[in-house]
Amino acid sequence: MAVADTPAEAGAPKAAIFNDPKVRGAVIQIVLIGLIVFLIWGMVSNAATNLARQGIASGFGFLNVTAGFGINISPFVDYAETSSYGRVYFVGLQNTLIISIAGIFLATVIGFVVGVARLSNNWVISKLAYVYVEVMRNVPLLLWIFIWYFSVLRLLPDKANPMNLGPLGLLNIAGYYAPKPIWGEGAIWIGAALIVAIVASLVLSSWAKRRQLATGEQFPVFWTAVGMIVVLPLIAYFASGMPLSFEMPTASRFGPRGGMRVYPEFLGLLVALSTYTASYIAEIVRAGILAISHGQTEASHALGLRSGPTLRLVVIPQAMRVIIPPMTNQYLNLTKNSSLAVAIAYPDLVSVFAGTTLNQTGQAVEVLLMTMLTYLALSLITSLFMNWFNAKMALVER
Amino acid sequence: MSQSNTPRTSFVRTEMVGAEPAPASEVGVVGWMRHHLFSSIPNTILTIFAIYLVWVIVPPLLDFALFSAVWSGENREACTTLVQGGVQLDGWAGACWPYIGDYISQFIYGRYPFDQIWRVNLVFFLFVVGLVPILIPSVPYKRENAIYLFGAFPVLAFILLSGGNIDLNGFLLPDSVMAPGFAKFIVDFLILTAVFCLIGYGVARGTDSPPMPMMRGIAMGFAILLVVILLFGADFGLETVETEQWGGLLVTLVIAVTGITASLPIGIVLALGRRSQMPAVRLFSVIFIEFWRGVPLITVLFMSSVMLPLFLPEGVTFDKLLRALIGVALFSAAYMAEVVRGGIQALPKGQYEGAMALGLSYWQMMQFIILPQALKLVIPGIVNSFIALFKDTTLVLIIGLFDFLGMIQSSYSDSTWASPVQSLTGYLFAALVYWLFCFSMSRYSLFMEKRLDTSRR
Known part of the structure; x- marks a missing residue:
């Protein structure tokens, strides 16, 4: 109760x-x-x-003020000392993007080679790859940049006696001098032919895939595509009267003349960034391939596929799903790490904008806010793109 | 017919034949090389290429670092060629180790006063004494060890390194009410304690729990804080050493250790916030974490060195090292939060449900069930972020602090040892030191990973 x-x-x-x-x-x-x-x-x-x-006016008015300092590297954005701080921002952004894209490309190539080499049956190759990874990633990136820029590149010959790389141009302490392409009249046809060849290859590949699904017959897409991409521009080149020529740099007592100069700051930073990031990518690639069980390879062999197609059609597509997310992180890291350029005065965003511009104008809040938001946006764009790519590669579950 | 039933054979073997030894080409060194180095033509080409690569890199490096290196000398003469004004033959290139020997104390202690270096050594010793047993899983008294390492050691280290004896002038009451001084500090502190006790009382009453334990806890916390501050303010007769004089490996370790120690609690709170049910808390955590993870550390350091002073009220100043520390701590807290979140997410849902079924509150669940398991899971991750942070400390040289690499970089401006091989020698030494630190830490992280990986086998 x-x-x-x-x-x-x-x-x-x-x-x-x-x-x-x-x-x-x-x-x-x-x-x-x-x-x-x-x-x-x-x-x-x-x-x-x-x-x-302190008598500092806040606001973004300073972006229209004349900067008054020179920037030696600006391949695409027109810049002179009389340009405004706003233009300095774009010069910096351009250089950050250039070094990031070049670094990502190079790091991916080196990383894949080293990652696959670590899994090689060949003892010397796999140990060499292991030593590479452990040496590279256990030393700070900034130290690598110093080593490449202040020590290794300083070993290059002086201005008057450049190292001759034959058709590749000249190399000396003041940078790398590449042959400069001179586009003559009608050079546009070469570009047009290249685009046509690429489009045709894409169409061909989708046609070949459909035909294989329907009839089982294969078509040598890869070699046909390579042939088209090489041959078509060549035909256009000769048909339009050979409008493309290269200006070779020539050595002189006061340094090489002509050609396209690649500055040592860029070279040092690029080598340091890409070799350092490649060690991380190599580990990601290795982990990705190891994550695919050996049964997949065996089953593929049992179906009669040889080791080339097995790797290309069975292992890599599955490994990519494991590889892409951490790889995105490494690409973002590389982009952010490119800001270490400030240590060797490569004019990237941090160096010319968050460095020189901030010091000259004193607009710390605005400048740093713009810089940080730019990096945030770059991170966001990269991860959006990689998420899209990942979704494309992901296993379609039914 | 009968013949087929009893075959007439002159010899029938009664025992099995022993196995023949494998062909000489399949076993031993030769067999191993055939299988691992020369199994096919492409493989052979690769092997030869690799050996050539090693041949190109290793002998010159060894020659530079050891065989051609100079091991004793007084000044640049020992490490320069005849043309450059030294004693070496033309074309010589080798490491200049006496330069490192000459500078080693600067590389470790920076410009710390020479007669006070025992204090730094004592701090290093106290750190190792606390660190080694906590890293070895089988050593008992982990709790006491952690209290020493994260509680007592930082206080001791601060007093020893800076000399303590900071001015306590009070912080709360306006100067017109009471003249700045030690008495004002005590009064201010008591007022603050009282305010917090009252808040605790209110919260306890609001939650229907007895107010005494809550107030006792708050009072205890403030008492410990007061003791620590009084210790900082006490005069132990130690000479004050400004942080501008700190440098070298000391600064590297101070930044890395403080950064990781400060980022762990912040990171845990952020990780919990990101998994919280409350939208405002979750949004704040996500924005905080993604912001710091999206920007490069160097901009964070610029921010803390240039922008932070602007945000502080007039008259309040932080020194350069402290500003860098704040930046580094916030930056690594965001990364730490993601590491911890990984551990929290790795726990099966049953752990949460079990804890809730026992009637534990949120904080009890986290404190007794989730975090102990999650943190143990992420020890390798924490070590890895420590390695990353340790390498990232080199960036402080860009904002003008002299860490280990910064000291090496600044030693190049001294003309006593100026020579073409100086920079390479210095960088080689720096790389070796960083490599030893990072490699041993990554081995430790692998060891813990294997130890914790009980699920697989």
Whole structure:
């Protein structure tokens, strides 16, 4: 009786309003938001008083002011000392993008080669790859940049006596001088032929795939595509009267003349960034291939596929699913690490914008905000692209 | 017919023949080489290429570092050729080790006053004493060890390194109410304690729990804090050493160890926040984590060295090292949060449900069930982020702090040892030191990974 009575008499158990998870959650969140708002307000008001005291006008007006300093490397954006700080930003962004894209490409190539080499049956090759990985990734990147830029590249011959690389140009302490392509009249046809060849190859590959699905007959897509991509531009080259020529750099007492100069800052940074990141990519590739069980290879052999097609059609497509997400991280890391350019004065975004521009204008808040948001945006774009690529490669489950 | 039933044979073997030894070409060194080096023509070409690569790289490196290296000398004369004004023959190139020997104390201690170096050594010793037993899984008293390493050691290290004796002038009341001084500090501190105790009392009453334990806890925390601050303020007769004088490996280790110690609690809170049910908390955590992970460390360091002073009220200044530490701690906290989140997510759902079924509150569940398991799972991840942080400390030289690499870089400006081989020698030495640190840490991380990997076999 008493047992039955108790709940009815007591009604709902007396719960403090504070014990209600919903109320508590709301209170905690309000307190958190209040704290953040208070913190930001405090920082902003402090910054305002401090800036006013130092006589620095805030705002983005400085972007139109003449920069007045020179930047030696700017392949695509026109820049002169009379250009504005806004243009400096684009020069920096351009150089960051160039070094990142070149670095990602090179790091991927080296990383795949080393990663596959680590799994090789060949003892010397696999041990060599192991030593490469352990040496590269256990020394800080900044030290690698210093070693390449201040020590190794300084061993190159001086300006007057460059190393002759034959048709590849000249190499000396002041940089690498590549042959410079001179596009003559009608050179556009070569580009057009190249595009036509690429489009035709894509069409061919999808046709061959459909035909194979329908009839089982294979078509040598790869070699046909290579043939088209090589031959068509060549035909266009000769048909339009050989409009493309190369200007070879020539050595002189005051350094090489002509050609396309690649600065040592770029070379040092590129080599350091790509060899360092490649050691991480190699480990990712190795882990990805190891993640595919040996049964897959055996089954593929049992079906009569040789080791080439087995690797290409069975192992790699599955390994890619494991490889892509961490690889994205490495690409992002490389992009962010390219900011170490500031240490050797390669004019990337951090070096010319967050460095020189900040020091000259004193607009610390605006400049750093722009720089950080740029990197955030780059990260976001890269990860969006890689997510799309990953979704394409992912196993389609039915 | 009968003949077929009883075959007449002159000899029937009664025992099995022993196995023949494998052909000489299949066993031993020769067989191993045939299988691992020369199994096919492409493989043979690869082997020859690899051996050629080793031949190109290793002998010159060994020659530079050991055989042609100079091991004793007084100044640059020992490490320069005749043309450059030294004693070596023309065309000589080798490492200049006496230069490293001359500078080694600067590389380790920076510009720390020479007669005070015992303090740094003592800190290194205290650190190793705390660190080694906590790294070896079989050593008991992990709890006490952790309290020493994360509680007592930082206080000791701060007092020893900086000399302590900081001015306690109070922080709360305006100067017009009470003159700045030690008395004002005590009054301020008591007011703060009282305020927090009151808040604790209110919260305890609000949650229907007895107020005493809550208030006792708060009072205890503040008492410990007061003791620590008083220790910082006490005069132990140690000479004050400004952080500008710190340098070399000391700064590298201070930044890396402080960074990782500070980032662990922040990272845990952020990881929990990212998994929280409350949208505002989750959003804040996600934005915080992704922001710091999306920007390069160097911009964070620029921010902490240039922007942070702007955000502080007038009159408050942090020194350069502290600003860099704040930047590094926030940056690595974001990475740590992701590491910890990985551990939390790896736990099966049954652990949460079991804890909830026992009637544990959220914090009890985290403290007793989830975090102990999750943190143990992510020890290798934590070590890996420590390695990353250790390598990243080199970036502070860009904002003008002299860490290990910064000291090596700055030693090049001294003309006593100026020679063409100086920079390569210095970098070789730096690379060796960083490599030893990072490689041994990564081995330790692998060892822990194997030890913790109980699920596989």
